[in-house]
Amino acid sequence: MSLQEQCPHQADRVVIDPAFKADAPARYARLRELGPIHPAEFHLGLKGWVVVGYDLAREALTHPALLKDATPAAEALAAAGYVLNKPSVGLGAQMMEADPPEHTRLRRLASAAFTPRRTAELAPRIEQIAHDLIDALPPTGEADLVEAFNAPLPATVIADLLGIPDEHRLDFRRWSSQALRVASPEHRTALTGLHGLLADLLADKRRNPEDDLLSALVAVRDEEDGRLSEEELVGTALMLVVAGHESTVNLLGNAVLALLQHPAQLRQLRERPELMPGAVEEFLRYDPSVERSTSRYAAEDLELAGVPIPRGSMVVVALGAAGRDAPQAEDADPAVLDVTRPAARHLAFGHGIHYCLGAPLARLEATIALRVLLARLPELELAVPADKLVWIGSGIIRGVLALPVRYRVG
Numbered sequence: 001m002s003l004q005e006q007c008p009h010q011a012d013r014v015v016i017d018p019a020f021k022a023d024a025p026a027r028y029a030r031l032r033e034l035g036p037i038h039p040a041e042f043h044l045g046l047k048g049w050v051v052v053g054y055d056l057a058r059e060a061l062t063h064p065a066l067l068k069d070a071t072p073a074a075e076a077l078a079a080a081g082y083v084l085n086k087p088s089v090g091l092g093a094q095m096m097e098a099d100p101p102e103h104t105r106l107r108r109l110a111s112a113a114f115t116p117r118r119t120a121e122l123a124p125r126i127e128q129i130a131h132d133l134i135d136a137l138p139p140t141g142e143a144d145l146v147e148a149f150n151a152p153l154p155a156t157v158i159a160d161l162l163g164i165p166d167e168h169r170l171d172f173r174r175w176s177s178q179a180l181r182v183a184s185p186e187h188r189t190a191l192t193g194l195h196g197l198l199a200d201l202l203a204d205k206r207r208n209p210e211d212d213l214l215s216a217l218v219a220v221r222d223e224e225d226g227r228l229s230e231e232e233l234v235g236t237a238l239m240l241v242v243a244g245h246e247s248t249v250n251l252l253g254n255a256v257l258a259l260l261q262h263p264a265q266l267r268q269l270r271e272r273p274e275l276m277p278g279a280v281e282e283f284l285r286y287d288p289s290v291e292r293s294t295s296r297y298a299a300e301d302l303e304l305a306g307v308p309i310p311r312g313s314m315v316v317v318a319l320g321a322a323g324r325d326a327p328q329a330e331d332a333d334p335a336v337l338d339v340t341r342p343a344a345r346h347l348a349f350g351h352g353i354h355y356c357l358g359a360p361l362a363r364l365e366a367t368i369a370l371r372v373l374l375a376r377l378p379e380l381e382l383a384v385p386a387d388k389l390v391w392i393g394s395g396i397i398r399g400v401l402a403l404p405v406r407y408r409v410g
Contacts, residue, residue, distance in 0.1 A: 012039060013038075013039045013040060013041055014031065014038050014039065014040040014041070014050060015040070015041045016040055016041065016042055016043075016050070016292075017393070018391070021291070021391055021392065021393055021398065022390075022393075024398060025287065028052050028318055028320065028321035029321075029324065029335070031050075031321070032052050032321060032324070032325055035305070036051060036052055036053025036055070036056040036304075036305045037050070037052070037053070037056060037304050037305050038050055038052065040316075042314075042316070043395065046314060047314070048313055048314030048316065049307075049314070049315045050292070050316055050317075051315065051316070051317045051318060052318045052321040052322065052325070053305070053321075053322065054326040054345075054347070056304060056305050057318070057319070057321075057325075057351070058322075058351050060296070060304060060315055061317055061347070061350060061352045061354070062352035062353075063296075065298060065300050065302050066297070066298060066302075067099045067296060067297055067299050068097050068098060068099050068294070068296060068297070069297060070297050070314075071297075095107045095110060095236070095239070095354075095357075096239055096243070096354065100353070103353060103354075106232060106236065109220050110217070110220075110236050110357060112216075112220050113216035113217045113220050114213065114240070114357055114358070116360060118161070118213065118216075119360050119361045119364060122157060122160070122364065123364060123368060125157070126153070126157055126364065126368045126369065127368050129152075129156050129157065130149075130153060133148065133152060134149070134372065134373070134377070136148070137149075137407070141406055141408060142383055142404065142405070142406050142407075143404075143407070144402045144403060144404055144405075145253070145256060145403040145404075145405045146249065146399075146401070146402050146403050149252070149369075149373065150249050150250075150253045150256075150403070151173070152173065153248075153252070153365065154244065154248035154249055154252075154365055155169075155173040155176055155177070155245055156169075157361075157365060158176070158241060158244050158245055159172055159173075160212075162213045162214050162237065162241070163201070163205065163212025163213065163214050163215060164201065165201075168197060171193060172197065175190040175191075175193045175194045175197075176242065176245040177190075177245070177246065177249070178190035179194060179242045179245075194238055194242070195234060198214075198238055198241070199230075201214055202214055202217070202234060202237065205218050213240070214237060217233060218233070221233050244361065246289075246397050247289045247290050247362065247397065248362050248366065249289070250289030250392075250398060250399025250400075251284070251289040251362060251366050252366060253399045253400055254283065254288070254289055254398065255279075255280070255283035255287075255366065256370070256373070256380075256403065256405075257287075257382075257386070257400065258283060258286060258287055259374075260405075261386060262337050265337055265338070265339045266374070268340065269339055269370075269374055270375075273371050273374070273375065275340060276367050276370060276371045277363070277367050278339070278340070280363055280367050280370070281341075281343070281346065282337065282338060282339055282341050282344045284323070284344070284346050285324075285326065285334075285341075285344040285345065285346035285348065286323065286324075286337050287320060287398065288319055288323060288398065289348075289398055289399055290348060290396055290397060291318065291319065291320050291397065292317065292318050292319060292396045293316050293317040293319060293350060293396070294396065295314050295315070295316055296314070296315045297313065297314055297315070298310065298312060298313045299311065319346075319347045319350070320398060322346070322347045323345075323346035323348060327345065328341060329342045329343060349362075376410055377407040377408065377409060377410065378408060378410045379406075380405055380406075380407045381405065381406050382403075382405060382406075383404035383405050383406045389402070389403070
């Protein structure tokens with residue numbers, strides 16, 4: 001049975017289009033009331049299933065028959081016009097799109113370079129970048145926070161971490177911001193540009209290694225006797241850039257927007273900045289920047305919550321919807337933003353073997369950046385009505401394209 005034949009009734013299918021994404025929390029809430037899994041249509045007309053319930057999401061993310069290998073669905077995907085495994089239109093050979101044993105090998109080698117020590121050492125630099133960006137805000141008291149703060153901060157951090165030379169940073173920032181906008185005309189050009197830049201830089205780092213992540217990846221590849229191929233080396237670097245940049249940009253944007261729409265919560269964080277690490281977990285639960293998981297494909301006929309999923313079907317998990325459904329301590333209302341919530345449970349970084357390798361860095365960046373932002377901008381407010389904000393219309397990322405704010409620099 002084809003993916004289209006599984007979902008013959010258009011009225012019964014969830015179409016995840018720009019209108020849906022702009023209103024995603026409310027739309028997913030209505031879907032959860034109807035059940036934990038639904039037939040869906042995604043970008044490029046791809047049809048499959050979306051999981052919206054927390055318990056089923058955890059099951060799907062670790063299901064042994066839901067794999068990244070799209071071979072069972074290749075014919076349906078080709079019919080939809082989607083080309084797989086092309087570095088010019090995708091992230092290339094890297095662990096996000098691999099299954100064991102390849103995934104195990106790629107993740108182990110990437111983890112050897114992307115260490116907790118390397119992440120922790122970035123804290124003073126992240127704080128300096130945050131203060132520098134606040135200092136550079138327009139004196140008019142109005143700015144687009146995405147352009148002025150949320151985007152350049154993680155772009156600068158990941159450029160520092162990787163060892164991107166100054167002369168390449170403008171292109172690097174531009175391409176990083178466009179790489180996951182799958183419906184934008186710049187998407188393919190951005191991925192191609194990043195791929196070429198990183199391939200050239202990795203070659204340079206092999207000749208002249210420095211104390212940076214690209215040099216560490218080269219060293220791991222060479223020390224492990226070639227177990228990380230050149231294409232895998234570039235793909236891993238590209239994955240770290242794209243996944244580590246756009247997700248953090250929108251984590252910051254979604255967090256600030258949530259606080260500006262909940263003044264009492266904003267006031268609590270200003271008065272008690274020590275709450276910030278826990279508040280970041282709440283932002284990740286309440287409105288995560290990675291709205292949906294990357295795709296998985298049924299390697300065999302299976303069932304999810306009693307729903308038959310034929311072999312070859314595409315399944316994605318709505319991570320944000322699952323966070324709103326996750327059981328919380330003391331039976332607290334999961335629909336409410338609460339920066340004092342103890343140990344907020346969520347799936348913003350995934351679950352199982354594909355749990356986000358960069359989660360510690362994202363948490364560190366968000367904690368420091370938001371703490372500095374709230375301390376330095378004591379009168380921060382939206383400069384436009386919230387319903388006038390424009391949301392990213394396609395892809396797995398959730399966030400606003402621009403966040404116009406008014407402020408007074410303290």
